Amino acid sequence: MKVLYLYCKDRPLIGFGYFFVFFLVILAIFADLICPWPPQTANPDDYLQAPSWRHLFGTDETGMDIFSRCIYSIRLDLSIAFLGTAVSAIVGTAIGALVGYYEARGRLKTVFSSFTMRALDVIQSFPVFVFAIALVAIFGQGLYSIIAAIAFVNMPIYVRLMRTQALSIRQMRYVEAAYLSGLSDVRLIIKHIVPNSMGPILSHLSVNVGWSVLLAAALSFAGAGVEAPTPEWGSMIAVGFKNIVTGQWWPSTFPGIVLGLTVFSFALIGASVEVLADPVRRRAAIAKY
Amino acid sequence: MALLRYIGRRLLFVLPQLFGIVAVSFFLLKMIPGDPALLMLGPLASQEAIDEIRSVMGLDKSLIEQFIIYLERVLSGDLGTSWQTTKPVMEDLLKRFPATMELVTLSLLFALIIGIPIGILASLLKKSIINKFSTYYGLLAGSLPDFWLGLIFIFVFYTILGWAAAPMGRLDLGILPPTVVSGSYFIDSLIAGDWETFGNVVAHLTLPVLTLGLINAGPIIKMTQSTMDRLLESDHIRYARSCGLGEFQIVRRAFRNSLPSVLTIVSVLYSFLIGGAVLVEIVFSWGGAGQYALSGVLNADINPVMGFVVWSAILCLVLYLIVDLLYFAIDPRLRD
Numbered sequence: 001m002k003v004l005y006l007y008c009k010d011r012p013l014i015g016f017g018y019f020f021v022f023f024l025v026i027l028a029i030f031a032d033l034i035c036p037w038p039p040q041t042a043n044p045d046d047y048l049q050a051p052s053w054r055h056l057f058g059t060d061e062t063g064m065d066i067f068s069r070c071i072y073s074i075r076l077d078l079s080i081a082f083l084g085t086a087v088s089a090i091v092g093t094a095i096g097a098l099v100g101y102y103e104a105r106g107r108l109k110t111v112f113s114s115f116t117m118r119a120l121d122v123i124q125s126f127p128v129f130v131f132a133i134a135l136v137a138i139f140g141q142g143l144y145s146i147i148a149a150i151a152f153v154n155m156p157i158y159v160r161l162m163r164t165q166a167l168s169i170r171q172m173r174y175v176e177a178a179y180l181s182g183l184s185d186v187r188l189i190i191k192h193i194v195p196n197s198m199g200p201i202l203s204h205l206s207v208n209v210g211w212s213v214l215l216a217a218a219l220s221f222a223g224a225g226v227e228a229p230t231p232e233w234g235s236m237i238a239v240g241f242k243n244i245v246t247g248q249w250w251p252s253t254f255p256g257i258v259l260g261l262t263v264f265s266f267a268l269i270g271a272s273v274e275v276l277a278d279p280v281r282r283r284a285a286i287a288k289y
Numbered sequence: 290m291a292l293l294r295y296i297g298r299r300l301l302f303v304l305p306q307l308f309g310i311v312a313v314s315f316f317l318l319k320m321i322p323g324d325p326a327l328l329m330l331g332p333l334a335s336q337e338a339i340d341e342i343r344s345v346m347g348l349d350k351s352l353i354e355q356f357i358i359y360l361e362r363v364l365s366g367d368l369g370t371s372w373q374t375t376k377p378v379m380e381d382l383l384k385r386f387p388a389t390m391e392l393v394t395l396s397l398l399f400a401l402i403i404g405i406p407i408g409i410l411a412s413l414l415k416k417s418i419i420n421k422f423s424t425y426y427g428l429l430a431g432s433l434p435d436f437w438l439g440l441i442f443i444f445v446f447y448t449i450l451g452w453a454a455a456p457m458g459r460l461d462l463g464i465l466p467p468t469v470v471s472g473s474y475f476i477d478s479l480i481a482g483d484w485e486t487f488g489n490v491v492a493h494l495t496l497p498v499l500t501l502g503l504i505n506a507g508p509i510i511k512m513t514q515s516t517m518d519r520l521l522e523s524d525h526i527r528y529a530r531s532c533g534l535g536e537f538q539i540v541r542r543a544f545r546n547s548l549p550s551v552l553t554i555v556s557v558l559y560s561f562l563i564g565g566a567v568l569v570e571i572v573f574s575w576g577g578a579g580q581y582a583l584s585g586v587l588n589a590d591i592n593p594v595m596g597f598v599v600w601s602a603i604l605c606l607v608l609y610l611i612v613d614l615l616y617f618a619i620d621p622r623l624r625d
Contacts, residue, residue, distance in 0.1 A: 214434060252437065
């Protein structure tokens with residue numbers, strides 16, 4: 001905590017990133033207390049109202065309050081992003097560790113490793129976004145499909161990151177020592193390989209959460225994700241799409257700003273984790289204190 | 290000779306990848322829940338009718354036989370029919386892919402035009418404002434949803450200022466598209482020498498290209514800057530400097546050596562945008578391939594989706610092939 005404070009002191013923008021994510025979480029938890037209007041109740045008398053004290057961010061074409069909807073969206077968007085990222089990180093890390101550890105160790109194991117890597121090549125040669133949409137189309141629309149799609153398209157990165165780490169760590173003396181003392185392969189991977197290669201994976205996690213929020217919103221905007229009355233930034237932008245040409249800018253603009261700030265904050269956090277996870281760079285960054 | 294061997298070795302990789310793409314798309318198709326025959330005929334169909342359709346579609350054969358049939362069909366360019374347009378998917382895609390490629394190519398050119406100078410300047414002037422700007426520009430550009438930025442541009446430049454063309458497709462309604470040569474209106478109207486059409490095409494391209502270009506300039510700036518940083522510290526540049534070469538010469542040399550990394554990031558962005566531009570296509574009613582696939586997804590019209598997935602993966606393969614050839618042209622070490 002202290003290191004983090006010192007690091008952010010010189011870098012106010014990064015401090016803002018941490019603050020904003022913290023702020024979002026608070027808003028999401030206390031959404032029921034904060035929101036002046038219910039997020040899904042249309043009020044036909046108040047449709048397409050410009051921002052005012054009554055409706056801070058205005059209302060959309062059905063008369064739903066945009067401010068309240070923006071806040072309730074945090075719950076859904078962040079849950080999707082966290083779950084999707086967590087699943088892809090756990091599965092990807094596990095596969096990556098196995099592939100890296102077994103690579104060039106006996107014929108069958110090598111076949112397994114190279115087969116996995118070639119399979120990843122093929123998966124990655126599909127355009128990410130289209131692949132995600134196709135997955136949602138196949139599993140049917142719904143929350144779990146979006147999470148599965150996000151997890152699936154993000155997984156190759158974790159496999160690659162972990163494989164590179166495992167390849168170098170398995171050469172270390174302490175791993176050899178553990179192996180000679182009779183530890184099984186699985187325990188060796190869990191006890192030594194995985195914990196010692198978390199650095200690059202941690203720094204990718206934060207960026208990945210932000211990116212997953214963006215992907216979830218993009219899927220919903222395209223109509224292949226969360227559907228309209230449920231508050232979600234991407235689908236709110238899609239609902240306001242029709243109004244922008246006729247001059248009502250607020251239904252699309254506000255959710256976009258909140259979405260952009262969220263992703264931006266996670267990117268800032270990711271940039272700082274990259275430095276803070278590395279002991280040498282961490283010391284250099286706060287050297288003057 | 291070295292070039293031929295290089296291409297030959299590279300092509301050897303393409304075949305298994307192509308096979309992989311078709312295999313993955315086949316398994317995606319098979320993963321769709323429900324019996325396709327039942328989906329086609331509806332729940333009230335008799336058992337005989339279902340059996341007949343199943344044998345016509347080859348569904349009663351083994352999975353491997355089905356895969357071989359599928360492979361033959363895809364290789365002969367038969368991707369099925371879209372029930373929405375009632376045309377063969379291949380024909381539809383041939384009309385729509387040029388629109389997407391035109392948009393993506395011009396956007397990336399624009400991103401390069403603004404990205405490379407800013408990246409180089411940020412790397413040369415370490416303490417300048419441009420250095421700070423480029424750092425945060427990269428983070429910000431990666432965070433903004435492109436479809437949202439497109440909407441904001443429409444609001445500002447079309448609704449308020451009235452400068453831009455209506456965000457409704459690639460041409461004004463009254464203007465006939467130019468004779469098809471490449472399928473890209475930008476190129477075709479130039480070939481036809483029809484300046485009025487060309488002007489209209491450019492007017493419609495401006496906002497979407499601006500949107501995608503500004504967003505994708507971020508990673509290009511970042512890559513240019515970090516590579517230039519590394520190269521300006523490298524031994525051969527230090528050598529050039531100690532020989533007394535002028536600053537312009539030094540930057541020129543360093544930049545030439547940073548081209549492979551810039552090329553890499555452009556190829557990654559390109560392959561992402563072939564599918565990823567779909568949201569901007571929707572915003573500007575572009576009528577590109579991504580939009581076509583998406584309407585397939587939303588209307589349970591699976592053939593266009595699979596056709597698009599297979600073809601964009603193939604386009605990516607071709608793209609990476611071209612990029613590898615460009616590496617060969619840029620990097621003399623590969624020629625040995």
